[in-house]
Amino acid sequence: MSDRFREVARRIFSSLDLESALFDAYAYLKGIMPLDGAFITSYDHGQKKARVIALACAEGGVGLDEMISISDGTWEMMGVWHEESRQNPTPWIRDHTHPINKEFIRLVKHWLPSVRTRPEGSQNLCCTISCALKSQGEIMGNLILAAAGESLYNDSHVEVMKDICEPFGMALANAMRFKDLVRDHQALQRDTRQMTGDVMIGAHGGLSKVRRLIEQVAPTESPVLLLGETGTGKEVVAGEIHKLSPRCKGPLIRLNCGAIPESLMDSELFGHQKGAFTGAFETSVGRFERASGGTLFLDEIGELPMAAQVKLLRVLQSGEFERVGGTRVMQADVRIIAATHRNLEAMVAEGTFRSDLWFRLHVFPLSIPPLRKRTEDIPAMVDHFILHKTREMNLSYRPCLAEGALAALMDYPWPGNVRELQNLVERALILSGGRPLRFETLLDRPAPRAETKVWEVTEPLSGTFDDMAASWIRKALVLSHGKVSGPNGAADRLGLHPNTLRSKMKKYGIRLHRRVNVN
Template sequence: MPASILIVDDEANIRRMLGSLLRAEGYRTREAGSGLGALAEVQSEEPDAVLMDLYMGSESGLDALPRLREAAPELPVIMMSGRASLSDAVKATRLGAFHFIEKPLSPEAVLLTLGSALELRKARDLNRALREELGDRDEMVGRSPGVERVRQMIARVAPTDARVLITGESGTGKEVAASAIHYRSGRAGGPFIKLNCAAIPKDLVESEMFGHERGAFTGATERRRGRFEVASGGTLFLDEIGDLSLAAQAKLLRALEQGEIERVGGTETITVDVRILTATNKDLRAEVAAGRFREDLYFRLHVIPLHLPPLRERPGDVALLVDHFMAHNQRRHALRPPRLEAAALEALIRHPWPGNVRELANILERICILYAGTDVGAAEIRAVLAGAGPMPEDAPAYRDDDERSLNERLDDYERQLLTGALDSAEGNVAEAARKLQTDRGNLYRRMRRLDIVR
């Protein structure tokens, strides 16, 4: 359906001129001759964008703008005027106007500005739709005392700007907790940027965090903003913070202490306004004692500790999580959910869940796909749990008819080992690294080299 534009101006000829221009471009138009009329139109049916005059007789568009924004917070409003001062333009922007264009109006300026406003609206609508689809991931599901304590702590710390260190085993929902803190904070309208510290090669950590200038190093063909800069005005979530190298820890500490960064290869000091949330499944006190984590950085990050209990300590929440993920998978895959018998649910409750909530979510997704619309008993649950993933085959023997090079054969076997371990670990990279007796950073690097995506 064509976008709907509300034209607000006390001059009828301006409304007619703009209406003709916009209808010729395929837009639908509505009109109002005053701020009160515009508010009534918006409350009746919200348009996709508004073009509003700054001065309308005795009425000011600046007075109407806050009322429109209150009625429709995501509605882009473009202000127009032929006799506005710079201070008027600044005030309009502060009140939430999308843009300010001067009269006499140029068709090109009107259409270009309107196109940008509609792109913004489309992006906001898409973001809201995604949030509605994925928003259940920002909820801590459960009624156990452990989950209630987490929920209460999130409610206390979210409105503040305090740094939070989230701890817990892999799969307990540390990213969910960080997301919940962000979206319940005053920074909810800003970006929520995530960075997995274990996944960054050591020589690229500084570039990932702080960005780089063109030519700063081999391969830096253009300027790139880092995560700190992108997250300014919002929240930066540093996952697996315990895997950050000591050199990277020093650079992170400096950014936290000064609130400023410099891009790699640059000389400009950039001020950033970022709330930092971190997470780890390591004991950072032990890491500090072992000399692998800076004590001063630990104290900077450990302002508010938030520990997430493993699923085995809250078996009473399994049934609620089952309902939650069943509904999620029904929406995601458009399948009729399976019907779990009492014995099937009991088997899920009794399972130790070493991979915690993440493992349960993966198992339930598999059940939803394999047994859509059918009855599922304990036998089916045991079969799915037993067949969580194939283990890699034994190393192949030398064959004269295999014309591949040594490197190609080794890559093929390594790919089998890695995919087998990842399947066995339900996609949990940390658990796969433990099974392979290596660190996560090394496993991530090998996965990238072999084009293994999980």
């Protein structure tokens, strides 16, 4: 394997964006041969049109995916070339006098506005060297390298082309497959949204204020922080923001920060190069790259480990990131929506969430009220869930509600919010056997009632908050026999991270080398 092959392969496979990979390869090739532009094209023989998939020149890489009509004369010559390339893949040199190159200059002027504005004549001489790009024996397209001037390419450049056409062919095939996958994924997302209703119930009721805020923030690029109890619809709101944003044609990619082990978090966010760590058998694309041009929804952001918080902050500040084990700096082209059911401000005070990251995310906080505070939405939600669950469950009938059923729902505190209501409707449908739906018995259990505890103050306050906190820490240390971390340790009993507990012990002057006094 030649060094040229290795270097070009490394560059052309460095990114799923064919245009940036092509620009990387172009920068390398420009150092070893005359070069002003590199083009990856394919031809539609039915329509007699050329498709420019990507091009790279001094200004950078551009992904075009544009169809251009070609004159009949040129098309015939292209047909001959295409047929010959099928039989014999030797690269072709075309000098500045070749008629195809005259047509090529016309196309280059069309694709590159900067060429049009250069002094007349400076771009009118053009040599090209091109080769067919094949994958599994099929011609997928062509690589055309072009330089302004006369008779610039010779046999040594043919050897370069022979070396590099294979990785270019594979990269083109992968890029086309990736594009298909993205298209499939978007279609699937559309279908899923249609199946689940793709509507935010309550937009004109209990969520009307939320709806107004969504409409105000969606057109901007600002990060949004969604706050609300579990199941209130934070993901639904994130979807609405994305849908109404200028990024709506791009992907909406979700990462549940609470579901990824800490050791894999960097790789999930930023991707990794093959061999970056034990088990990294393949290069993997992270969520930042997958969300490129769209929105990255970071759910359960409060669960993001400290080390990952630092890295996320760095990306939000610089707009750049690298894959784990990679050397190439990539631009982050995403809009961030984060969500949490936790009190991030308290976490910042406690030292478990970085204050600088909180400031970055807290640009536009949007609170979604719990369902018990917008019971007016319950009837429409029940209707909506009955409609969609009967479809999903392939039921031939659509049951109605029994008398008093709605009243029972309106009276319930809904600790699990909309998700709990959705599950309840599904359970009632399964049990109904076609009879009117009733919920009373399903609700007949001691629900964990949020916000219903009545606090009674029987004693006056004695001491400050710090005094109380220090006293609790001492008690927890006594109960855990001085053990700070681990199961049944003081940190565990207090619901704190051991490091947080240690820093608080330092703050309150609590030491462990002698018996801890409770008071």
